[in-house]
Amino acid sequence: MAAGLTIKKGSCARFRPPTLVESESIDSTVEMKKSVEFIQSMKQANQKIAMLTAYDCPTARVLNEAELDVILVGDSLGMVVLGFEDTRSVTMADMLHHTRAVARGNTECLLIADLPYRTYETPSDAVKNARMLRDAGADAVKPEGKKLESIKAIVADGIPVVGHVGLLPQTSETFRVHGRKPSEAVQIVDDAKALQAAGCFAVVLEGIPARLAKEITGVLRIPTIGIGAGAACDGQVLVLHDLIGFFDQFNPTFAKKYADLGRDLKRAVSHYRSEVKRGLFPDKEHTYN
């Protein structure tokens, strides 16, 4: 971004990349929400993009307070919140319900919502469903894989799209690292380039070797956001429940646990149960006179 750039409504004054001029006069009506352009400018400014999933309003509020850049209402919802075995059971109704909840708590992060399995098979379905997610509060949508005609149709409709290559949970047979074989690696690079050409403003790289993610990040103009794709990506995304230790069915190597809320919640509930059983709760402090 060049010096003297005007900060437009929808770009984010508080989170300007370092190349912006500090003396820039900022219109007080400027929204604080991070825009697609802002997220893209972070690549040029060499600033890492921090993205996490969220599925409800209080979590969205916390992610905003923690000054995250991007929230993804992922269809990982199906596994970590709804109790399904995979993401394929997630419906548009589920995604709309949770996107609305997250949007109510989101003020500053760019909000992306996943298009669930089989909701973007044709361009007309893709546009119809992307519009519904946008109306529910999403700033952008994310389909998986190389559905180029559907992606072009959504972009032409004015809705920003994030691509997703590598391991594609909606359609992959196994949850293994993709792109270790040279032929697979070439295919993933080509797919990422095709998504950029189709109009995606960023691309998620999931479950691929770090050196392949580095190559793609170097080749693409748009930001790459990695999950299990090493440190060279322009940004990182994790499923929140992995990060906070609130999902124990599955423990991928890349998912660093920053807290153990499952353990803390169990302790709190056991403590409550014990106090109720022993007649210690409610005490005077928690009783109306």
Ligand code: KIV
């Ligand atoms: O559904 C999801 O949470 C995702 C991330 C794994 C990128 O798509």
